[in-house]
Amino acid sequence: MFSGYLEQMSSIYDNMDSVLIINEKGYVEYAAFINEDKETIENIGYTGKHLFEVYPNMTPETSSVFQVMKTGEPIIEEMQTQLDYTGNVKTFSCSTYPIGLGDKIIGAISGAVYLDKEGKPSNTTIHRRKEFNTKRDHLYRIDDIITEDEQMDRLKERILRIAAGDSPVMIIGDTGTGKELVAQSVHSHSHRVGGPFISQNCSAIPIGLLESTLFGTSKGAYTGAEDRKGLFELADGGSLFLDELNSMEIGLQGKILKAIEDQQIRRVGDEKIRKINVRIISALNHDPKTLIEEGLMRSDLYYRLGVVQLRLPNLIERKSDIPVLINYFIKSYNRTTGRHISGYSDLALAVMLNHTWPGNIRELRNAVEYGFNISADDILTISDIPDNVIYDSENQSFIPQTEFDDANLHYEQLLTSGHSLTELVESYEEQIIRYIINNSKNTTEAASKLGISRPTLRYKLSKYEIE
16 A cells, blocks of 8 residues: 555655654554664654654644645655654655545655755665656645735735845744745745755744754764754755744844854854855744844844745735635545535534634634534534634624624623623523524524534523524
């Protein structure tokens, strides 16, 4: 079953240092580490562990395994620097492929080649195949930004203009607005597209390791240090994306500024100066002026990296895109899970459209994914929506306002007058049921809209004395 995937990996390198097979829940079911000296295949304790236990700083957004299981598309030769649960930091080139069974994705297989200080295979018996096309087709492009919103269309046009230059780009946006997607699009449409795109979340690496990760190390710089390239050198000729730049300590920000200004770096513990040719793309998830005022960001670094700025709107500011994105995610999850869900019921869609989405696109995607995990039907109902979306205190009512005016429901007053959350939720539930009953042909239709059985609906009708 796996020979085809291994054959595809072998089109890049003639061998590999390790192979991991991970199931759809993220647990390592197979781990093989090739020891050429002993001519053996070893398991160093990864099997049975969750991927995020093996790599504690990894997240669903930074994991190529979880990305390919979501999209169904392979990620080829991605450069990564990861800290594993034993405390070892490794830089490797990783190719990851989704594993399918019928129309459903059931896991992923990932092969890695460990890299030395020059970014070449550290195992001298592993060689890169010359005929392999190094173009990174798997990176996001401008067409991957799904929108029908006018301001987002203007933003896409601006990205294309900015990509043509070589100035630093600063992307400003709240969590979940798509900063990595935009960063990759800038690189993919630039003259650097043939070079590497290296991405590093500055909050994902412990402060003590971030400097050596970025600048590299010289042998003897500290106990166990070896000559190794940092991300600046690995990104030479391409783009370096520094996400959550504001999480970087002030002292290191000064060193970053000097490296960018001089286009040269010095590895930790080394005196040799090395020239680099890197375009810096950075991202902030807070307002830069506030960060500067609070002493969390150097003003000179902001002005240097913020030559060109892209501000991403929150999802609530591009509300017309919510149904567009919902349909996109439903089609995507149908493809990767083998399901045939047609969409949300009218009532459920109204809830989704009126949620404030503080987690932005990421929260919306997760809400749709939640529905796919919960629902056994071909249409998603209110019962398939996460509770935090249904009971969002800032959510405007999806029931016509006249219904609430007639019921004289003022939730803030109810809370301040001593009513419990249970009473508040029951009041809300009663109004939903009254509205659905008044707008349905019969109880069968009403139960279907509510996503509950007819006996359950009859019980609730009796409970709230609804005729």
